Amino acid sequence: MAEAPTIADIEVARTRLAGVARETPLYATETFSRLSGRTVLLKAENLQRTGSFKIRGAYNTIATLSPAERSAGVVAASAGNHGQAVAWAAREAGIAATIFMPEDAPMAKVEATRAYGGQVELAGAGFEGAVAAAQEHVTHTGATLVHAFEDARVIAGQGTIGLELAEQARDAATVLIPVGGGGLAAGISLALRDRRPGQRIVGVVCQPGLTIADGISVKSRGELPGSILDRTLDEVVEVSDEEISDALVLCLERKKLLVEGAGAVGLAAVLNGRGGGDDPVAIVLSGGNIDATTLISVVRLGLTRSGRFLAMRMLIPDRPGELGNVLELVARERGNLVSVDHHREGTTRTALQTEVELVVSTRDEAHCEEILGALRTAGYTVERLGPPS
Numbered sequence: 001m002a003e004a005p006t007i008a009d010i011e012v013a014r015t016r017l018a019g020v021a022r023e024t025p026l027y028a029t030e031t032f033s034r035l036s037g038r039t040v041l042l043k044a045e046n047l048q049r050t051g052s053f054k055i056r057g058a059y060n061t062i063a064t065l066s067p068a069e070r071s072a073g074v075v076a077a078s079a080g081n082h083g084q085a086v087a088w089a090a091r092e093a094g095i096a097a098t099i100f101m102p103e104d105a106p107m108a109k110v111e112a113t114r115a116y117g118g119q120v121e122l123a124g125a126g127f128e129g130a131v132a133a134a135q136e137h138v139t140h141t142g143a144t145l146v147h148a149f150e151d152a153r154v155i156a157g158q159g160t161i162g163l164e165l166a167e168q169a170r171d172a173a174t175v176l177i178p179v180g181g182g183g184l185a186a187g188i189s190l191a192l193r194d195r196r197p198g199q200r201i202v203g204v205v206c207q208p209g210l211t212i213a214d215g216i217s218v219k220s221r222g223e224l225p226g227s228i229l230d231r232t233l234d235e236v237v238e239v240s241d242e243e244i245s246d247a248l249v250l251c252l253e254r255k256k257l258l259v260e261g262a263g264a265v266g267l268a269a270v271l272n273g274r275g276g277g278d279d280p281v282a283i284v285l286s287g288g289n290i291d292a293t294t295l296i297s298v299v300r301l302g303l304t305r306s307g308r309f310l311a312m313r314m315l316i317p318d319r320p321g322e323l324g325n326v327l328e329l330v331a332r333e334r335g336n337l338v339s340v341d342h343h344r345e346g347t348t349r350t351a352l353q354t355e356v357e358l359v360v361s362t363r364d365e366a367h368c369e370e371i372l373g374a375l376r377t378a379g380y381t382v383e384r385l386g387p388p389s
Contacts, residue, residue, distance in 0.1 A: 004228050005152045007194040010159035010187065013060045017160055020092075021056045024048055024161075026168040026282065031254040036270045039280035041169055042251075045161065046259045046288030050116065052215075053158060053184055053286050054085035054148075060157030061146050062089045070095045075143040077101075077134040079127050079214050080109025081287050082148040087118025098137060100130040106214070106291035127218050149183030150222040158184045162191025165282055172199065173279035176266035178286045179203035179236065180216030182225030188284065189232035202275040203229065203236040204265040211241050212248075212298060215262030215287060237275050242305065243268040249302030251285070260290040261298075304386050307365030309338065311357070311385040312372070318354040326356065329378055333371045336361040357385070 005013075024044050032040040045053040062074060073096035076086040083099035090097035099118040101110060103125060113120050123133035131147075138145045147154065165175060165188065175192060177185040189201045206213040221229065244261050247268035251257050259267075266283035269275045290298075303309040316322045327337060338359040362368050368384075375382050 001223050001227065002152050004224065005156035005159065005187070005190065007191065009152070009156040010163060010191050013056070013153075013156040014160045014163055016060055016063050017056055017157065020049075020059050021160065022048055023164055026165070027255065027257075029255055032250075032267065032271065036273075038270070038276075038278045039171070040270060041172055041280070041282040042255065042257070042267070043161065043165060043169070043282055043284045044257060046257060046263050046285045048287075050081070050084045050088050051112075051287055051289040052081040052085070052260075052263070053161060053284075054081045055088060056160050057151075057154035057157035057183060057187070058082065058085035058146060059089040059092075061151060061153040062086070062093050062095070064153055065093075065095075065144060069144045072141065073097060073143045074146050075100070075134050075137050075141075076146045076148065077127065077130040078113075078148060079130075079217070080105055080113070081215055081289055083113045083118060083120070084109065084116055084289070086146050087113050087116035091117035098134075098143065100124075100134040100137065102126050102130050106294060108291040109289055112289065147222075149181035149186075149225050151183075152224065155183050155187040155190070155225060155228070157187065159187030159191045161284065162188035163195065165284075166192060166195035169282040171280050172282035174200040174202060174276040174281040176202045176204055176269055176275050176281060176283045178213075178216050178262050178265045178284065179205050179221070179229070180218045180262065182221040182229050184284070184286060185233070186225035186228040190228060193232050200234045200276060200279075201232060202269070203233045204269045204275065205236060205238050206244065206262075206265055207238055207240050211244075212261035212294060213241070213244055213265055215260060216265065235275070237269050239265050239268040239272065239274070242301075243272050245298045245302045246305055247271055248290075248298055249306070252299075257285065258288045258290065258295075259285045260287050261294075263287040307368050308362060310335065310360045310362050310368045310371060312360075312375075313355065313357045313383045313385055314375070314380050315353045315355055316380065318352055323356060326358075326375070326380070329374055330358070330360055330371060333374050334363075334367070335371050
């Protein structure tokens with residue numbers, strides 16, 4: 001196993017990245033401070049070049065390659081963000097980059113990687129399958145593997161965020177960092193342990209299985225970053241996909257910051273009372289590269305869970321004008337119809353009924369209950385679909 005980077009390595013990386021990686025802003029947020037009962041600061045790496053923190057580690061690594069390594073090109077395995085960063089950094093260095101991505105990688109990330117000049121190869125059902133394909137490519141071509149997290153140079157590059165946080169977030173008693181393979185958290189925590197030894201550092205992971213936080217959905221931490229995190233993290237907390245969705249929607253609506261699933265996990269933890277008490281907290285929003293189709297689904301789910309969308313199913317008499325009566329009642333309660341589905345086959349016990357599914361735009365949870373109450377008072381049996389937890 002390679003040795004962990006030192007604080008000197010991280011400082012050199014910062015010099016190397018000057019004029020390349022942006023020093024991203026740290027935003028105070030009154031809304032999230034009020035909702036969580038503690039001062040919340042957001043480190044906006046979603047505004048970084050290529051849309052995530054990954055450019056730091058990728059560029060730092062590629063900048064150190066020898067002439068022979070440059071001529072052989074580079075290869076990377078990525079769920080999306082690392083691949084974009086490697087493709088961009090390789091293009092800037094004038095060398096070829098082949099990026100292996102999972103077969104189900106979001107198309108927005110695939111197309112962005114190609115746009116940055118990378119040759120994209122889809123391989124494997126997940127990140128681990130893409131890694132295996134990338135390593136085989138290295139064996140056959142002699143290209144240099146730029147690993148997403150199992151590389152001291154990559155970790156040092158990500159650690160430059162820690163140097164910035166040490167200067168920007170002096171009042172933050174706690175820092176929350178997403179953890180997948182661990183390169184980001186390892187680099188930041190190394191820098192903070194040197195510059196802010198008293199700060200509490202919390203890693204945030206997503207629940208295993210299918211998740212919108214694809215950027216941190218790996219089977220296990222890397223060996224090198226894992227060895228660092230074992231001694232630098234104070235705590236690791238877990239968030240659910242529903243909590244991530246809620247945080248993502250709130251961040252977009254209240255702070256006007258678009259983050260991807262992995263980028264929202266720290267905010268999700270704080271909004272659900274995890275990651276410390278009531279002390280000031282800095283949260284790393286690690287990226288903003290979310291597929292538009294996924295974003296639409298997440299927004300709809302988030303609005304439903306917050307009472308802004310009301311989905312319901314009901315049986316009504318199958319006679320002219322009955323559906324109009326239902327819609328008129330919803331309109332009187334100031335609900336705005338989003339969609340209506342009318343089913344006659346296979347959903348009723350009698351030919352005299354028909355099933356209707358409605359989605360209505362509402363103000364809040366109280367407004368949802370008002371509409372449901374009005375329908376029930378009118379004699380309809382209503383089943384709410386997907387109520388907020």
